[in-house]
Amino acid sequence: MKRRVLPGFGLSLGYVMAWLGLIVLLPLAALVFKSSALAPSGWWALLSSPRTLAALRLSFGGAMLAAAVNVLAGLLVAWVLVRHRFPGRRLFDALVDLPFALPTAVAGIALTAIYAPEGWLGRYLVPMGIKVAYAPLGVVVAMVFVGFPFVVRTLQPVLESMEREVEEAAASLGATRWQVFFRVVLPLLLPTLLTGFGLALARAVGEYGSVIFIAGNIPRLSEITPLLIVEKLEEFNYAGAAALGVAMLVLSLLLLLLVSLVQRASRRWELPR
Amino acid sequence: MTTRASVVRVLMILTSVAVLTVFLLLPLAVVFSEAFKQGLHAFTRVFHQAEARSAIWLTLLVAVIAVPVNMVFGVTAAWLMARFEFRGKALLGAFIDLPFSVSPVISGMAFVLLFGAQGWFGPWLIERNLGVIFAVPGLVLATVFITLPFIARELIPLMQAQGSEEEEAARVLGAGSWQMFFRVTLPNIRWALLYGVLLCNARAMGEFGAVSVVSGHIRNLTTTMPLEVEMRYNEYDYVGAFAVASLLALLAVLTLAFKALMEWRYRHELAAGGIHR
Amino acid sequence: MARLFALLAFLLLLGSCSAHGPSSQLLNVSYDPTRELFRDIDAAFARDWREKTGKAMTVGMSHGGSGKQARSVAEGLPADVVTLALAYDVDMLADRGLVSKDWQKRFPYNASPYTSTIVFVVRKGNPKQIHDWPDLIRPGVSVITPNPRTSGGARWNFLAAWGYARRLPGGSDESARDYMAQLFRHVPVLDTGARGATNTFAQRGIGDVLIAWESEALLARKSIGDDKIQIVIPSVSILAEPPVAVVDANVDIHGTRKAAEAYLAFLYSPEGQEIGASHFYRPRLPEVAARHKGEFPDVNTFTIADIAGNWKAAQKKFFADGGLFDQVGPGRGDKP
Numbered sequence: 102m103k104r105r106v107l108p109g110f111g112l113s114l115g116y117v118m119a120w121l122g123l124i125v126l127l128p129l130a131a132l133v134f135k136s137s138a139l140a141p142s143g144w145w146a147l148l149s150s151p152r153t154l155a156a157l158r159l160s161f162g163g164a165m166l167a168a169a170v171n172v173l174a175g176l177l178v179a180w181v182l183v184r185h186r187f188p189g190r191r192l193f194d195a196l197v198d199l200p201f202a203l204p205t206a207v208a209g210i211a212l213t214a215i216y217a218p219e220g221w222l223g224r225y226l227v228p229m230g231i232k233v234a235y236a237p238l239g240v241v242v243a244m245v246f247v248g249f250p251f252v253v254r255t256l257q258p259v260l261e262s263m264e265r266e267v268e269e270a271a272a273s274l275g276a277t278r279w280q281v282f283f284r285v286v287l288p289l290l291l292p293t294l295l296t297g298f299g300l301a302l303a304r305a306v307g308e309y310g311s312v313i314f315i316a317g318n319i320p321r322l323s324e325i326t327p328l329l330i331v332e333k334l335e336e337f338n339y340a341g342a343a344a345l346g347v348a349m350l351v352l353s354l355l356l357l358l359l360v361s362l363v364q365r366a367s368r369r370w371e372l373p374r
Numbered sequence: 375m376t377t378r379a380s381v382v383r384v385l386m387i388l389t390s391v392a393v394l395t396v397f398l399l400l401p402l403a404v405v406f407s408e409a410f411k412q413g414l415h416a417f418t419r420v421f422h423q424a425e426a427r428s429a430i431w432l433t434l435l436v437a438v439i440a441v442p443v444n445m446v447f448g449v450t451a452a453w454l455m456a457r458f459e460f461r462g463k464a465l466l467g468a469f470i471d472l473p474f475s476v477s478p479v480i481s482g483m484a485f486v487l488l489f490g491a492q493g494w495f496g497p498w499l500i501e502r503n504l505g506v507i508f509a510v511p512g513l514v515l516a517t518v519f520i521t522l523p524f525i526a527r528e529l530i531p532l533m534q535a536q537g538s539e540e541e542e543a544a545r546v547l548g549a550g551s552w553q554m555f556f557r558v559t560l561p562n563i564r565w566a567l568l569y570g571v572l573l574c575n576a577r578a579m580g581e582f583g584a585v586s587v588v589s590g591h592i593r594n595l596t597t598t599m600p601l602e603v604e605m606r607y608n609e610y611d612y613v614g615a616f617a618v619a620s621l622l623a624l625l626a627v628l629t630l631a632f633k634a635l636m637e638w639r640y641r642h643e644l645a646a647g648g649i650h651r
Numbered sequence: 652m653a654r655l656f657a658l659l660a661f662l663l664l665l666g667s668c669s670a671h672g673p674s675s676q677l678l679n680v681s682y683d684p685t686r687e688l689f690r691d692i693d694a695a696f697a698r699d700w701r702e703k704t705g706k707a708m709t710v711g712m713s714h715g716g717s718g719k720q721a722r723s724v725a726e727g728l729p730a731d732v733v734t735l736a737l738a739y740d741v742d743m744l745a746d747r748g749l750v751s752k753d754w755q756k757r758f759p760y761n762a763s764p765y766t767s768t769i770v771f772v773v774r775k776g777n778p779k780q781i782h783d784w785p786d787l788i789r790p791g792v793s794v795i796t797p798n799p800r801t802s803g804g805a806r807w808n809f810l811a812a813w814g815y816a817r818r819l820p821g822g823s824d825e826s827a828r829d830y831m832a833q834l835f836r837h838v839p840v841l842d843t844g845a846r847g848a849t850n851t852f853a854q855r856g857i858g859d860v861l862i863a864w865e866s867e868a869l870l871a872r873k874s875i876g877d878d879k880i881q882i883v884i885p886s887v888s889i890l891a892e893p894p895v896a897v898v899d900a901n902v903d904i905h906g907t908r909k910a911a912e913a914y915l916a917f918l919y920s921p922e923g924q925e926i927g928a929s930h931f932y933r934p935r936l937p938e939v940a941a942r943h944k945g946e947f948p949d950v951n952t953f954t955i956a957d958i959a960g961n962w963k964a965a966q967k968k969f970f971a972d973g974g975l976f977d978q979v980g981p982g983r984g985d986k987p
Contacts, residue, residue, distance in 0.1 A: 306477070350480070610846075
């Protein structure tokens with residue numbers, strides 16, 4: 102290894118590892134340790150129960166759907182906010198961070214107020230047969246809300262630094278608008294989009310506060326995994342709760358790993374900078 | 375051609391405004407309309423109550439501790455991740471992001487498993503009369519955990535993109551480590567840092583799930599604003615609940631307005647430097 | 652800025668001392684719907700305490716779901732007294748040595764100073780004509796009740812319905828089970844707490860009938876307006892007995908045993924019982940009960956001992972993992 106010109110490697114490595122160990126790994130180690138109180142047969146009974154499977158399916162399926170919606174909506178919104186000037190742009194730009202600042206319970210209450218059968222939008226949607234509040238769709242809506250800032254905020258700096266010359270060059274070579282977008286812009290943005298997807302996904306999977314208000318929480322239908330964890334805690338079943346938590350954590354880490362693998366593969370198409 | 379382009383442009387703007395309105399503006403409107411349902415007087419009365427005031431102070435206190443702690447961590451982690459190559463770097467990056475993927479319910483519980491009466495360090499703490507869980511230190515810990523990745527996340531891609539040439543040059547020209555950091559690195563990342571701090575702050579003030587587990591909900595003592603919102607909602611004090619919630623939303627909008635102001639104030643520098651955010 | 656730092660120092664100090672709060676302070680860890688009640692009780696008790704001892708006494712409050720609150724106390728929340736929704740949660744504290752095993756004998760009436768019962772809340776005019784338990788499972792009736800696995804209050808709802816069906820002439824565990832299965836097919840939303848369910852019913856307009864504690868129903872009618880909802884008393888219901896206990900392990904450390912016991916005893920005093928009644932809890936003291944006869948109509952009630960023996964047995968049979976609620980609860984595949 103060549104001699105480092107820049108200072109602070111040892112110090113920063115030591116500090117970051119110590120702090121991560123203390124704040125992140127130690128609590129999670131306690132969690133994993135607690136879950137080990139559960140015998141293998143207990144793990145199997147827990148993870149193979151239809152209710153757990155249905156809840157995991159809803160949590161992860163809903164989160165993936167929500168993250169996908171966030172990628173599409175986020176791409177559009179980020180593009181418009183960066184590339185176009187229109188009245189109210191700053192206001193809308195500021196609004197993007199709202200889901201971070203609004204307590205999740207408030208978000209849940211507000212979304213339920215909007216989508217309930219007598220709500221602002223619900224009164225039009227429900228007669229059309231679209232049931233959002235107290236249905237699995239409500240879970241996805243809440244997850245879209247909490248994950249919304251991630252895609253927009255990861256895309257914005259990249260879009261801003263992306264050189265328009267590339268697009269202009271492509272256009273001058275006779276590429277149509279759509280060709281420019283799909284052949285030039287999208288491949289450039291793909292790694293960032295995937296990062297945003299991963300972050301929005303991770304955030305949505307574990308979301309509890311806003312979802313329980315709007316979901317309806319019917320077992321096997323609209324019950325998310327964090328709610329099952331709360332039920333276990335309510336029975337003073339710490340080992341079971343910790344086991345479900347560990348299972349969720351492992352699953353989301355696997356998903357994030359998958360995302361980063363796809364990302365690495367996608368970088369091959371990226372134009373050299 | 376130009377007409378078609380502008381039609382597409384207008385369509386795109388309209389669609390994204392519609393998306394933002396439905397997903398973000400509408401919930402915000404609900405919060406404010408509920409808060410002011412019984413008029414301005416009922417709204418302001420909420421903030422004369424001791425409970426609301428102590429919740430606001432506590433929330434500010436937790437943020438005032440948690441955000442600088444994460445700022446130091448974020449800058450150091452970004453320096454490490456963006457400037458050095460070492461074995462296990464990808465793993466370290468994954469660990470930094472880990473708090474994003476932990477359900478708030480779980481993270482609160484993990485701290486209870488550490489510091490609760492039956493936890494690893496609980497008995498030791500109890501013997502010494504030190505309260506962590508159900509006291510301010512627990513609230514700060516949970517908040518630091520939840521918001522740990524925000525600043526690092528914001529800085530790492532930027533510092534990677536900027537490269538280390540300027541810093542290396544400073545070193546070659548004989549600058550000390552701290553001189554280099556304060557004269558070169560910090561000015562280069564200050565916009566991203568500011569932005570990360572604002573996000574981290576917004577999330578720190580709004581966090582509910584993990585904080586709810588470690589707070590103990592003692593009124594006037596360990597109740598933060600999000601917990602106060604929940605309590606009031608459960609008391610059928612809808613105006614009070616949404617008034618406190620609207621204050622949180624307002625804080626978010628204000629920090630963003632501050633960001634916009636800074637960008638405007640330093641617009642020339644931004645344009646010259648080509649550094650975004 | 653100076654104020655902020657002063658506050659910071661003060662709170663850190665409080666944080667580090669909270670495990671042994673000063674003895675002029677009590678912490679009452681209670682469940683969600685008792686906020687309004689204890690706000691008045693605490694003020695009256697502080698006055699009473701000053702008159703009797705000449706000392707100041709403040710009572711701190713913590714509110715949350717009953718089970719979560721009990722868990723917090725087990726994990727070190729420095730409660731001097733607990734006032735919870737069901738004896739099962741106090742039993743858990745007794746199992747962990749925080750509360751003495753005979754806590755139910757320490758105070759009169761099973762250590763439950765006031766009672767309530769389970770009633771129905773319907774929309775103004777009772778458009779669906781709901782009068783008793785069988786009406787809940789009529790076609791087209793939609794019922795709101797919280798999840799008994801996350802809400803202590805909802806366990807009383809569940810047991811009230813079970814008790815009705817089980818105690819019908821010719822009723823058996825089988826027939827009661829059928830009734831519960833039918834009932835939950837009419838439940839479109841399972842909130843995690845009792846207040847959440849009330850808000851779903853009243854604010855969101857979901858459901859035709861809400862199953863709730865009488866105290867909650869009366870409070871909701873007061874807060875939300877009797878032009879919107881009204882209360883229906885079923886022919887038979889359960890006697891809900893929310894328990895109180897001194898947390899022995901903590902009061903001995905804090906030196907607050909006398910105050911804690913006086914605080915709980917105050918709940919049984921005529922003044923405490925009056926305050927309870929004004930917050931819609933049925934008083935135990937006969938003389939106070941007589942004064943409020945008009946507000947609390949006679950209800951034919953049974954107790955948990957009549958239908959399940961005790962809370963541990965009830966918990967195991969109905970609410971544990973794989974228990975009866977899991978077997979017959981909503982989401983069994985058949986649509987409501």
